[in-house]
Amino acid sequence: MASISTRTKKDGSKSYMVRWRDKKTKTAQGLTVATLTEAETLKRLLDANGQSFEIAQHAILTNEKRPPTVGEVIQEHIDLLVRPSSGTVKTYQTMLDLHIRPVVGHVPVDKLDYRVIAHWVKSMMAKGKAPKTIHNIHGLISASMNTAEMLGYISRNPCRGVQLPNIEKAEDEAMFLTHAEYRLIMEGMGERYKAFTDFLVMTGTRFGEATALTVADVDLLSKPPTARINKAWKRDGQNQFYVGPTKTGAGKRTIGLNPALVELLIPLVASRPGKDLVFTTPTGGRIVHKLYWADYWVPAVRTAQAMGLTKSPRIHDLRHTHASWLIQDGVPLFTISRRLGHASTKTTEQVYGHLMPEALQVSADATERSVTAFQRL
Template sequence: MNSYVSPKPRRNQRGSVEDRWRKRTKDADGNTVEVPSAVAGKVTRWRARYVDNGGREIQRSFERKVDAQKWLDAQLASLLRGDHVSPQDAKLTVGQWCDKWLAGYGTRRESTVRMAEVHLKIIRAEFDAVPLSAIKPSDVRAWCAKLKAEGRADSYVYALHARLSQLFSDAVHDELVARNPCSRRTSPGMGKQRPYVATTAQVWALYDAVPDGVKPAILLGAHAGLRLAEAAALRVTDVDFETGVVAPSVQWGDKPLKSELSRRPIPIPLDMARLLAAAVPLGDGSHLVSDQWGNPGGPWTIQRAVRAAIPVVGLPEGFRFHDLRHYFASLLIASGLDVKVVQARLRHASAKTTLDTYGHLWPDRDDTSRAAVEAVYQEREAACPSTSAKSSSTSSTPFPMATSGPTARTFSFPLRSDRSFPSTATTSESSLGL
C-alpha cells in the first residue's frame, strides 16, 4: 500500500476587501443582487484580509473602504519585499522577546549566559513593556545617553548597545520586526581600554608576598598569560616540566575553556618550569595552585591572596589578577614581538582584539618613517649630483605664508647643506611694518 501523503496545498496569498453589510444572492428571476447581510449595522463594515508566508490568515476591520484597501496594499507590499511582520507579532514586547531569546541562548557557556542575563536586566528596565516594533533609532540613542549620564563606562555602554543590537538582529531573523534600530549611527563610542601594567619589580614583589601555594598562580598569570579560572584549574598533568610547555585544558569547576583557541600550548622558560615543579608538593599532587590546607586553590583563594598583598607591594587599589595578563602582553610587546605572535600567546580569537586592547603599547617611532622618506632624497642626490650641488649653493629657500597684502611674509627652511634643528623662521621686517 502506498503510504505517500501529498503535501498540504499552499493557501492563496491574494488579499481582498469585503463589505460585511452587503451580500450577493439570487432573486426569483435568477439574477444576482445585493441585499443587506444578517450583521448589517452590527459590526464594522469593511474587512481586509490576506494570507501571510506561514499560511495564516490575517484580517482587520475598518469603517471606510479606502482605509481597508490602503492597509491591505501595505501588507501585501511588505510580503513582496520580504520584511513583513504580522500584526500579532508586532505587539510582542521587548520583555517577552527577552524571555524567549534567553531560552534559546542557554546553550552557551554558563558565564556567557550570566553576562547576557545582566545585560538583559538593564535593557528590561528601559524597554520591558515597549513593543519591539515601536523602538526607533532615536530611542536607542537616548537610552545610550542616559546610561552614560548615570556614570557607566563607555565600554560598558557599548556592550549594552551591542546586546540590544543582537536581540533585534535575531528578531529580524524571526520576522518579528522589519529592521534593526541599532546601527553604527546609534552606537556609542567603544572607549579605549587602558589596562594597568605593573612593573617587573611589582610582579616579583607580589610573587614574594603571596602564600607559597598561590605563587604558581602569579607566575602563570604574569609569565604565561593565563586567566584566573585557567590558573586555578591548571593540573600538574597540563604542564610539561621538561620541555617547558603549559597546555590549559579546563577552567575551574571542570568548565570548558573560553574557546578552542584557549587550548593553544604556551611555551615557558625552564626556570619558570622548575619553580612550578617545586610548588607541586605543597598541594595534593593534582593541581599546581593550593590553599593553606593543601587542597586545590580556587579563584577565590587566589583573589584573596592578591588583595591582601596589594598594600604591601604598593599596587593600585583596583589591581586584579587579570592585570598580570596585561603585564605578560606588555612584556612580549616590549621584546619586539609582532601582533600575530602576541595574539597567539594571549590566545585571542583575532588580532583585532589584541590591537584594540594593547595597541597603545607598541612603540610609535617617528624616526622610522622619517628615515624611510629620507632615503628618497639620498637616492636623488646620488643620481643627480649636479642638481644637488646647485641646490646646496642656496642656503635657504623662502616659502610664502601670505601671497599678498600687508600681512605678506616669508620664512626660510634650511636645506641639507646647512640643516640644523630646531629650524628658525626669518621674517621680512618690511612686510611686518617694522
C-alpha cells in the same frame, strides 16, 4: 492556580508543561509548549480567567495579531538559546529585567528604530553605566533582533550602525611592572603561592584559567614544554563555580613554558593524577580569587610599597606585565596575541601597542624623512 513544569529532552533542549484544573469538567488538564514565555503567558491568562482554557486561548490568538514587544522578543530569544549555561541565562535575564524592560521593553518590536535605541544608550550613560556594560547589553538586544528578523517579526535589525560609547581603555588603566618591581612583590608573597604567582606572570594567563589548569594539561617532556589552556572557572546561575570554556574561542591555546617555570612545575605535577588541579589551596581546593587577593596579593604589594614600590598593581596586571616583557624583548604582536588568547591582534594592539618602541621609532623616522623632503622644496 495553573503551574509550569520543565522537561528536558534527550538532546538537551527543554519544553514546558502547563497544568491546570478545568473549571467546567473539574478535571486536570495539561499542555506542552516550546518556550518559557508561552508557558508563562498561558499560565497568567488561565489564572486571570478562572482556569478557562477557551478564554485563555482566545486571548492568545487575539494577542498574536499584534507584533510582540521588545521585552517579549528578547525573552523569547533567551528561551530559544541552545544549551546555554545557567550563568549565561541568569546574566541575560538580569540585563533584560534591570536595563531593558524598564526603558524600551514596552516598545513594539516593529517600532524599534535608531531613535529608540539611541535614547536607550543615552539613558544608560546618564545612569553612569560603564561603556563595556552598555556594549554587552546592546549585544543582547542586537542578537535578539537577529532572532526577531529570522522569525519574521521585523525585516532588518535596527541595532546595526547605532553609535555606542567608546570602550577602549586608557593606556594608564593597564599597569606594567618592571622586573625589579615584580621582585619586590615576590619578596612579600607567601611561600604557598609563589609558584602560582610566577606562573601568572610567566604565562600571561588569566586567573580563572591558571586556577583551572590540571596536571594533564601540562607536558614538561615535550619540545618545548607546554601547558594547554582550554578551560576556566565560571559562575553558574546559583553563584556556584564550575569548570567551563575559556573566555573566547581563541582562548583555547597551547603556550610554551620557559625553563625556570618548568623547574617550578616539576614538583607540582610529578606523580599526580591528570585530573588534579596543578595549583590548589593547602586543603587541595580551588584557589579563590577574593581570598588570594586579600590574604596574599594585598599584603605582598603593601610590603613592596614599604620597600619603595610606587604602584598599586592588580592581580590582572601580571597579565599586562607578561605582555610588556615580551614586547620589550621584540616578540611579534601576533605571537603575543596568540599567547594571551586574544580574539584578534586588534585587542592586543589597543592595549599594548604604545609599548612597542620599534614601531614608534619607525613611525618617527618616516615622519622625519617626510619633513626633510618638504623642507628642501
